[in-house]
Amino acid sequence: MLPFDELEAWLKAHLPEVAAALRPGATEGELQRFSDALGVNLPEDFLQLYAWHNGQGDSVNTGPWYGLTFLPLDRVQGECEMWRQVLEESTPETRASLDKWMKSTPPGFVKPQYANPHWIPFAYDWGGNYLGVDLSPDEQGTYGQVINFGRDEERKIAAFPSISAFVSWMVSELNAGNFNIREESDGGRSFNTLRPEKSHFLDALAHMFPES
Numbered sequence: 289m290l291p292f293d294e295l296e297a298w299l300k301a302h303l304p305e306v307a308a309a310l311r312p313g314a315t316e317g318e319l320q321r322f323s324d325a326l327g328v329n330l331p332e333d334f335l336q337l338y339a340w341h342n343g344q345g346d347s348v349n350t351g352p353w354y355g356l357t358f359l360p361l362d363r364v365q366g367e368c369e370m371w372r373q374v375l376e377e378s379t380p381e382t383r384a385s386l387d388k389w390m391k392s393t394p395p396g397f398v399k400p401q402y403a404n405p406h407w408i409p410f411a412y413d414w415g416g417n418y419l420g421v422d423l424s425p426d427e428q429g430t431y432g433q434v435i436n437f438g439r440d441e442e443r444k445i446a447a448f449p450s451i452s453a454f455v456s457w458m459v460s461e462l463n464a465g466n467f468n469i470r471e472e473s474d475g476g477r478s479f480n481t482l483r484p485e486k487s488h489f490l491d492a493l494a495h496m497f498p499e500s
Contacts, residue, residue: 289456291455292340295352298462302469303479305348314361323360326368328406329422333433333452337410348476354458354467354489355479356411356419364409367418372405389442396428397446398435407437410451416491417441421451436455436490445497 299307300446314322319338323330343360344351351357360365375383386402386479405439417438425446448454461467461481468482478487486492 291459292337294305294459295455295462296340298459299352302462302467303350304404306344306352306479307478308351309344309347310341310352310358311345311360313340314338318342318361322365326408328408329453330408330423331421331450333450334408334421334432339456343410349472350477350479351411353411353419354492356413356489359410359412363412363418367383367412369403371403373406375403375405379380388412390500391443393428393445393499394428395500396426397433398422398425398429398444399424400444403437406417407435409437413438413488413490415440418469419454419490422446436493440460441490443494443499445493447493447497448472 294465295311296307299333299451319330319335338361341358343363344358345348383402390400390402392398392400404422404424406424407420407422409419409420411419417436417440419436420433422429422435423431425431429446433446434451434452434454436447448457466481466483468480468485470478472478480486480489481492484492484495484497
């Protein structure tokens with residue numbers, strides 16, 4: 289069974305509302321139009337991810353990526369275009385002042401930039417922060433590596449070499465019992481790691497990959 293299918297089976301058993309919110313997979317034509325619109329060469333496992341499911345609907349407040357929402361392609365494109373516009377409208381001085389606070393974990397894997405037009409998100413926290421694939425890695429990084437980035441993410445972490453590696457890791461963690469599902473006051477359920485126990489997966493990621 290492929291990691292994507294294993295994840296879906298786990299979701300159906302533990303978070304059926306999230307499994308039910310997953311949208312049908314994108315067609316080859318939709319994937320090609322998306323790639324053309326952004327002018328990028330997408331990793332094969334990114335295409336496989338969206339052929340599996342084209343993100344999720346908005347019927348639930350949590351998502352499959354330890355609570356982060358699975359962005360549909362149209363939302364991915366919108367987020368990318370928004371950040372590209374921010375970069376285009378920023379002066380070199382503004383970009384330099386933001387970039388000076390950025391770091392990479394491990395050093396040399398992610399370019400120390402506030403934003404990059406070739407960071408393509410697939411998971412979102414609705415607060416301006418993402419998990420995505422890095423199509424412009426630094427010298428020691430890997431094309432298609434999974435990183436965190438966004439408004440509040442000063443330390444960019446090259447957490448996994450690919451989406452496939454990320455999903456395989458997550459399935460292994462879930463099968464080992466590393467999950468925390470909680471009933472929230474709004475009647476919905478939140479979903480995150482149990483080890484470490486955090487309220488946000490990007491905080492858990494920062495704990496798992498400390499600054500060297």
